[in-house]
Every structure is written in C-alpha cells, then in structure tokens.
Amino acid sequence: MATSTEFSLPEAIAVLTRTPATVNALLRGLPDIWVLRNEGRGNETSDTWSAFDIVGHLIVGERTDWMPRLRIILENGEARPFDPFDRLAQFKETQGKSLEQLLDEFARLRKENLAALRALNLEPEDFTRSGMHPTLGVVTLSELLATWAVHDLTHLHQLSRVMAHQYRAAVGPWRAYLGVLQCQGHSA
Amino acid sequence: MATSTEFSLPEAIAVLTRTPATVNALLRGLPDIWVLRNEGRGNETSDTWSAFDIVGHLIVGERTDWMPRLRIILENGEARPFDPFDRLAQFKETQGKSLEQLLDEFARLRKENLAALRALNLEPEDFTRSGMHPTLGVVTLSELLATWAVHDLTHLHQLSRVMAHQYRAAVGPWRAYLGVLQCQGHSA
Numbered sequence A, B: 001m002a003t004s005t006e007f008s009l010p011e012a013i014a015v016l017t018r019t020p021a022t023v024n025a026l027l028r029g030l031p032d033i034w035v036l037r038n039e040g041r042g043n044e045t046s047d048t049w050s051a052f053d054i055v056g057h058l059i060v061g062e063r064t065d066w067m068p069r070l071r072i073i074l075e076n077g078e079a080r081p082f083d084p085f086d087r088l089a090q091f092k093e094t095q096g097k098s099l100e101q102l103l104d105e106f107a108r109l110r111k112e113n114l115a116a117l118r119a120l121n122l123e124p125e126d127f128t129r130s131g132m133h134p135t136l137g138v139v140t141l142s143e144l145l146a147t148w149a150v151h152d153l154t155h156l157h158q159l160s161r162v163m164a165h166q167y168r169a170a171v172g173p174w175r176a177y178l179g180v181l182q183c184q185g186h187s188a
Helices: A009-027 A051-064 A066-079 A099-119 A124-128 A141-165 A172-177 B009-027 B051-064 B066-079 B099-119 B124-128 B141-165 B172-177
Strands: A130-133 A137-140 B130-133 B137-140
Touching (some): A009 A051, A009 A099, A009 A141, A051 A099, A066 A099, A066 A130, A066 A141, A124 A141, A130 A141, A137 A141, A141 B141, A141 B172, A172 B137, A172 B141, B009 B051, B051 B141, B066 B099, B130 B141, B137 B141
Antiparallel strands (some): B130 B137
16 A cells, blocks of 8 residues: 555546646635745745745746646657746746636646647657756656646645644644644755 | 734634535545555554545544534633544544545535534634643643644645655656655654
8 A cells, every 4th residue: 555656647637637626625715814924934045935826836837847848858858958947937927916816827727738638648658758857867758747746746735834834823732743833845 | 924823713714614625626536546545654653644544534533623622621621631532543434435425524524513613603702711631731722723724734734745655756856856755744
C-alpha cells in the first residue's frame, strides 16, 4: 500500500481534472481573512503568498508552463530548452481581479488544457520522450505530466497551511497537535 | 496582511461549511492509488494514513470530538474533563464501507453539527468559557471552535501530502521544487 507508483496518464488526469472544483469549494465566498492574508515572513524573492496569490499562480502555470512545455518536448525534444517559468508573474497578472474571476479563469484554462492533452492521444511510448529543463537538465514527458499533478497538490498543501496560519493564536494550546501549524513551507 | 487573527464564529463556520465539499471534489471517483495508499512508514502508534483513513478520522471527530466537547464546556465547564479522543477509531469504523459512503456520511454529520452549533446562538461572551482537556489542561470555547476549523485544514494538508507521495518517483528531478514532497508530516 505504500510503494511509490508508476506514472499513468488516466490517473494523473484524474487529479488534474479535480483541482479547479476542489479549490473552488475551498475558497469561493470565504471571508477575506482566509483569502487575502499570507504567512507574513518574506523570503529571498518575495513575501509569502495568500490564497488569492496561489490561485493566480495556478493560472500562470496553465498559460505558460505545462502544455507549452509538453509541446516543446513533442516538437523539439532536448534541442530547445523550456522557457524559464516566472514564479512571481501572478502579482502583476491578478491586479484588479476578484478571487471569483480567478477561480473561473483557472477552471476554464484547466479544462481547455486537458482537452488539448487528450487530443494528443499520447501513448506509453511517448512518456519517455525527453526535453531540456533550463536548470534541472533532461526530463521526460511523463515526469512533466506527473509534476503537473503534484504541483496542484503542493499548492493545495500550501493553501491549507496559509489558511491555518491565520488561526495560529486562536487555537491556543491545541497548536501542539495541529501538524499544519508546524509545517515550514519547504518553498510552497 | 500577516497578523494572526482573533477568533470569529462566522469566519470559523465559513471554513467548517466548505470542508465536506472540498474533500468530496478532491476525492470522489479517484482511482484507488490516490485513495487507498498511505505514506508507508509507520510511527509509534500506527501506520500512516490513506485518504480513505483521513475521511474516516474526520467522521469520528464529528461524532465524538467537537460538538460533544462544546456541550461539556457549556454544561460542566472545567469540572468535567473531555473524554479522550481515539485517533485510531476510524480503522474499525470504516471497515466494509466505500469512500463514497464515507464522504456522504461526513457531509451529513458536518451539516447536522453546524446546524446544532448555530442553534446554540453563542455570543462573544461565551467564547471565553473554559473546559478541561485531558492532557492540554484548561482550554476555551473559542479555542475549541478555532481548532475544529484548523483540524480540517491540517487534514487537507495531510491529504495533499499523502497523494503527492504516490508520485514521489514519477516526478523525477522536479522533486526538488515540490514542497509537498519535502513535508515531514508533523503528526498529520
């Protein structure tokens, strides 16, 4: 029950399909303290992110990361490195938008991207095709798709932690039992 | 934007209301690798938990933890310590059930509990009423309610981590960038 598993396209798509509805159920209509506050402490590149910022980041990924990189692998293999991903683009791109607009935009883009992914009719022999990550080096198509799914999960992990942080004082002595309040973030 | 916030009953209820739909959107219909696998390594009291086990645990909390303890505070104050909570009860109680049954049961119990909570018409002066936790000592009513909400978030945090673990190998070199794969769990 514990072995790390092989990549399977239908299993990865099962996660990717559910993320917009999950984030929507968690966040839509929540009071601002849960949506707009972050974890306060800054790091070398930016302040920590709020739930709003995280949804913005997921949108940027749909636009510029996952499917564009998949197409680069299919069209150019390792010959053309991926464009670097801008981890801070959401701070510009979400200005003036509401959380509800971001949730709708994320759901629409994810749906379009999954339709495009399915239309490629990838076969298991495609999973080992390789591309060139600008800092990680050679990566495979299946690693890219597995990362897309786990990237959703890493930001769900971050969302729960950023929200829990807002009640760090309010829980009193129970703090000791709540694992999410011990989480150091590990980058996301 | 970063200050830990005061407890507010409507804000806590806003989180508590959304958790069943969030967990449902994340898990219902997922392939078994995401639902039935855990993180493998055991600890002093049990193996790690699968998504299925986590939903079972949330159900046990609805039955035996949050509202029963709230009623003990209102009826007995510090005079009667809370009954200890059985963190492993779900392993018996979920036997023979499907994930879909557990998700339905959690949603139903949460709805009933929030209706009962609202019916109490708690006022801010009730928030400082105190009770006796069997190991933590004196706790307040607002700390109990804040902990109920953060407990949801700690298990959402755990769910994302347990699921991500299944693709630990599949993501290849991207492992270094995915914070959820660095999370040590901190008890949940």
